Amino acid sequence: MPEPPAVEDTGARPPKDPRSSPLAEAREDPAPAPASPPPVPNPVRGDGCAALPSRREQGASSSAAAPKEGDRRPAESLGALALFASVFVIATCGLIYELVAGAMASYLLGDSITQFSLVIGVYLSAMGLGSWLSKHLRGDLLARFVQVEVWVGLLGGFSSLSLFASYAYLGTVRPLLFALVAAIGTLVGLEIPTLMRVLKDEVAFADLVARVLAFDYLGALAASLAFPLLLLPALGLPRTAFAFGILNAAVALALTRFFRVRLGPRTRGLTTLAGIALAVLVAGFALAERFAAAAERQIYDAPVLFERKTPYQRIVVTRWRDDVRLLLDGHLQFSSLDEYRYHEALVHPAVASLRGPLRSALVIGGGDGMALRELLRYPTLERAVLVDLDPAMTELFAENELLARLNGRSFADPRVRVVNADGLKWLETHEDRFDVAVIDLPDPRNFSLSKLYTRGFYRLVHRHLARTGALSVQATTPYGPGGTTGGRSFWCIERTLADAGFTTHPYHCHVPSFGEWGFVLALPRPGAAPSRLAAGLRGLRFLDDATLRALFVFPLDARRPAGLRVNRLNDQVLVHYYEQDWATGN
Numbered sequence: 001m002p003e004p005p006a007v008e009d010t011g012a013r014p015p016k017d018p019r020s021s022p023l024a025e026a027r028e029d030p031a032p033a034p035a036s037p038p039p040v041p042n043p044v045r046g047d048g049c050a051a052l053p054s055r056r057e058q059g060a061s062s063s064a065a066a067p068k069e070g071d072r073r074p075a076e077s078l079g080a081l082a083l084f085a086s087v088f089v090i091a092t093c094g095l096i097y098e099l100v101a102g103a104m105a106s107y108l109l110g111d112s113i114t115q116f117s118l119v120i121g122v123y124l125s126a127m128g129l130g131s132w133l134s135k136h137l138r139g140d141l142l143a144r145f146v147q148v149e150v151w152v153g154l155l156g157g158f159s160s161l162s163l164f165a166s167y168a169y170l171g172t173v174r175p176l177l178f179a180l181v182a183a184i185g186t187l188v189g190l191e192i193p194t195l196m197r198v199l200k201d202e203v204a205f206a207d208l209v210a211r212v213l214a215f216d217y218l219g220a221l222a223a224s225l226a227f228p229l230l231l232l233p234a235l236g237l238p239r240t241a242f243a244f245g246i247l248n249a250a251v252a253l254a255l256t257r258f259f260r261v262r263l264g265p266r267t268r269g270l271t272t273l274a275g276i277a278l279a280v281l282v283a284g285f286a287l288a289e290r291f292a293a294a295a296e297r298q299i300y301d302a303p304v305l306f307e308r309k310t311p312y313q314r315i316v317v318t319r320w321r322d323d324v325r326l327l328l329d330g331h332l333q334f335s336s337l338d339e340y341r342y343h344e345a346l347v348h349p350a351v352a353s354l355r356g357p358l359r360s361a362l363v364i365g366g367g368d369g370m371a372l373r374e375l376l377r378y379p380t381l382e383r384a385v386l387v388d389l390d391p392a393m394t395e396l397f398a399e400n401e402l403l404a405r406l407n408g409r410s411f412a413d414p415r416v417r418v419v420n421a422d423g424l425k426w427l428e429t430h431e432d433r434f435d436v437a438v439i440d441l442p443d444p445r446n447f448s449l450s451k452l453y454t455r456g457f458y459r460l461v462h463r464h465l466a467r468t469g470a471l472s473v474q475a476t477t478p479y480g481p482g483g484t485t486g487g488r489s490f491w492c493i494e495r496t497l498a499d500a501g502f503t504t505h506p507y508h509c510h511v512p513s514f515g516e517w518g519f520v521l522a523l524p525r526p527g528a529a530p531s532r533l534a535a536g537l538r539g540l541r542f543l544d545d546a547t548l549r550a551l552f553v554f555p556l557d558a559r560r561p562a563g564l565r566v567n568r569l570n571d572q573v574l575v576h577y578y579e580q581d582w583a584t585g586n
Contacts, residue, residue, distance in 0.1 A: 080202045082258050083195055086149070087212055089251050090195075091219025093244045094188040097156035098123045099227045100241045101181050104163045107237075107314060107329050108173050110445040110579070122178055123185040130189020134197075137190070141198045142259060143266050145191065149252040150277045152187045155180060157245020157281045160237040161291055168295040192216065228311070236309050238292050242285035249278040300327065306400070310392040317396075317403070324406065325513075326368060328442055335513035336406055339370055341542045342474075342517060345509040345551060347374035348543055349521050350436050350472035352530035358435050360384070362464065364423040364452070366440035367393030369407030375438070376413055377539060384416050385432070391420040423452055427460040435466050439473045443578060444489065450572045453493055457569075458500035462524055471502065471522040476578065478508050478518040478558045488577035490518040491560045496567045496574075497522045505529040507551040508558070509542075516558075 102119040106112035137144050159180050167173045192212060199208055231240045253274035260267040296304050302320035309315075316327040324336040334342065351358050357380035363371050367388035375384055388394050397403045398411035398418075410416060419426060423441075439461070444450040451457065461471055475494065478487040490506070498504045502522035507529070511517045521529060529552045532545050567574035 079259070079262075080199055082255065083199060084211055084215055086251050086255065087192065087195060087215035088219040088222075089247060090149075090152075090188065090191050091216040092223045093152065093156060093248050094184070095220045095223035096227060096231070096240065096244045097152075097159060097184050097188075098181070099223070100156075100160050100237055101163075101177060101184075103232070103237055104160055105173075105177055106446070108163070108167050110331075110582075112446045112448070114579075119177075119181055122181045126182045126185025127189035130186040130191075131193050132189075133186070134190045134193035137194055137197075140263070140266060141194055142255075143263060143270060145194050145198065146252045146255050146270050146274065148187050148190050148194070149248055149255070150274050152184060152191070153245040153248025153252065153281060154277050155184050155187070156248065157242045157284060159184065160241040161284070161288060161295075164238065164292060164295045168298040232309060233311065236289075236292075238288040239285055242281055242288055245281040246278065246285060249274055249281055253278055299330070300325070305402075306396065308392060308396075310390055312390045312392075315390075315392060315396065319402075324402065331442060331445070332513065333442065334368065334370065338512045339406075341509060342511045342514070343370045343374050344540055344542045345507070345517075346440060346472055346474055346519055347371055347436075347438055348533060348537070348540070349507065349519075349530055349548060349551065350438065350470040351375075351378065352533050352548065353470045353521060353523060353527065354435060354534075355468045356435075358534070360432075360434045360436075362432070362434040362437040363387070364437070364439045364441065364461075366438065367397065368403070369394075369397045369410040371438050371440045372410035372413075372416060373408040375436070376408070376410055376415065377537060378534065379536075381415060384413075385419060385434075386416065387419045387421055387423050387426045389420065389422055394418050394420060424457055424460070427457075427464060430464075433464055433466050433469075435469045437461055437465055437469070437471045439471070441474065443476050444493075444567075444574045445578055445582075447572050447575055450567065450575045450578075451569055453496065453574050454567050454569045454572065455496050455500045458497050458502065458522075462501055465524045467525065469524060471497075471524075473497065473520045473522065475506070475518045475520045476581070477514070477516055478506070478554065479516050487518070487558060487581065488561055488564060489574055489581050492564050492567055492574050492577050494520050494560070495564055499566045503527055505552055506554070508554065509551055 098119060101123070102112075102116040105115035105119055109115055162180070163173055163177055166176045196208060196212055199212075203211070227240070231243070235243060253271065256263065256267055256271045256274055260271075263270060293304060296307070296316065300316065300318045302318035302323070302325065304316060305319050305324075306315065306317040313328050314330070316330075318325045318327070322337065326333040358375070358378045359380060359382050361375045361381060361384045363375070363384065363386040365388060366372065366386060367390060369386075372384060372386055375381060386394070394411065397407055404411070411418060439452070441452055442449055444453045465471060473493065476487075476489045478490045494504050494506045497520055502524060503526050505521040505523075505528075506518065507521060508516055508518045531549050533540075533543060533548055564577070565571075565573045
């Protein structure tokens with residue numbers, strides 16, 4: 001084996017392995033070795049720059065052309081390690097942007113399972129496209145990698161706020177949503193193959209693949225844990241997206257400084273690009289809440305008094321003059337101007353159907369305390385249990401002075417016990433029986449809510465009712481949006497209750513902020529719909545005996561459609577009926 005050529009003494013220690021081929025050139029094909037090699041510099045300069053020698057600079061012999069599996073290169077210590085660390089950042093940021101897009105889609109469009117499935121599918125296919133396109137990248141691959149990192153940071157950082165603005169000001173979100181997901185996925189798909197091409201001559205192939213994939217998967221794990229547990233509760237969606245955009249841009253800027261000798265004259269332009277992107281993203285993070293508040297005012301057409309993202313939902317309270325509104329995940333729950341119509345219709349027909357006085361009541365949902373307010377009108381009531389999943393809801397309506405006045409300070413009544421738990425699990429683990437049960441839940445727009453409208457859930461409620469008791473359920477609208485015929489979700493709920501063993505009496509009333517709204521009175525025994533309110537009831541603003549009887553009359557265009565299925569836990573057809581009833585062009 002020929003001996004390596006002599007190296008001039010420049011005061012720098014030459015690499016121990018003459019076969020090594022550290023990060024030096026954008027070219028992928030090595031030039032032939034010159035007859036008289038130039039001096040070989042230290043792989044990592046004393047000033048911290050990754051000034052790594054090229055093949056020509058090392059004068060490697062033909063025996064060093066291809067690395068052997070298992071070789072460990074000394075030049076890998078800083079340059080390659082910096083790039084491996086960037087793989088972790090790429091994976092973390094990429095998954096965060098995917099989760100942000102899925103969360104925004106579920107907030108704005110409903111049905112989280114469908115929206116997350118679509119976002120994940122588009123994102124992964126776009127990553128595949130990006131990986132395929134990476135083979136066409138030419139020139140200085142490290143410079144290309146830095147550029148891609150900057151653009152991923154900008155697109156991902158502004159993704160949440162731009163979707164919010166599109167929904168608020170344009171009234172549509174799907175086209176922008178999938179365009180952003182596809183663009184970010186394509187760019188992220190470019191990054192890993194490009195990085196592997198940069199590193200292919202620095203690390204043995206088996207070691208390179210193992211470490212790149214390990215850092216990639218670890219980054220994904222970090223993102224999946226941090227997003228729901230830390231980032232979303234602390235920062236919210238817009239600032240979370242900006243925070244990781246800042247991280248992308250910061251990594252790009254760090255790489256331009258670390259490899260400034262390697263990048264040569266490109267360093268200034270790349271540093272400027274990364275610096276501008278970083279400044280823009282930092283400004284976006286600082287102003288995100290202000291822009292989000294402006295978009296919310298546009299969406300809700302009223303100033304926002306309270307906004308909080310909890311582990312279960314996004315709570316927003318708005319106020320315009322005397323109109324206070326509650327919105328959960330962007331969906332209206334009540335307006336203070338007409339909520340009395342909804343809550344009187346929800347509660348009092350069930351109490352009117354009892355054969356004796358009301359002694360005990362169960363409310364599932366109803367964390368605003370309004371249904372409790374109506375139940376507490378009955379002086380015979382001895383105990384009421386409210387089961388609501390989200391403690392932030394019950395605390396807000398118990399402690400906020402304005403909201404507590406709306407519910408008549410029902411949470412302060414000594415007859416009331418509040419349980420913050422999943423309604424289904426609470427029913428499974430308790431044996432209490434009640435005269436009346438009231439189910440006041442958000443609409444079944446996703447599978448986590450729809451499970452509380454299933455036959456199995458209603459069978460559990462049946463067990464907790466006294467033999468002469470009654471159940472009332474809010475059941476969405478008996479009409480489609482805009483007053484058109486439809487109402488498949490309403491009649492599916494009614495049929496599911498009947499299949500669970502109840503005698504059902506569907507009814508409806510007009511609530512100006514909702515339109516025509518539907519309910520179902522369900523009795524655990526044969527019995528007719530009530531025709532008179534309970535004696536001695538005071539303070540009602542909407543119901544009287546005549547109005548009560550009118551609630552149970554439906555016009556011809558709101559009758560039960562044929563062929564509806566029972567909502568069961570294993571299929572939850574109610575979600576699909578609800579989507580069909582409320583389909584929009586967003």
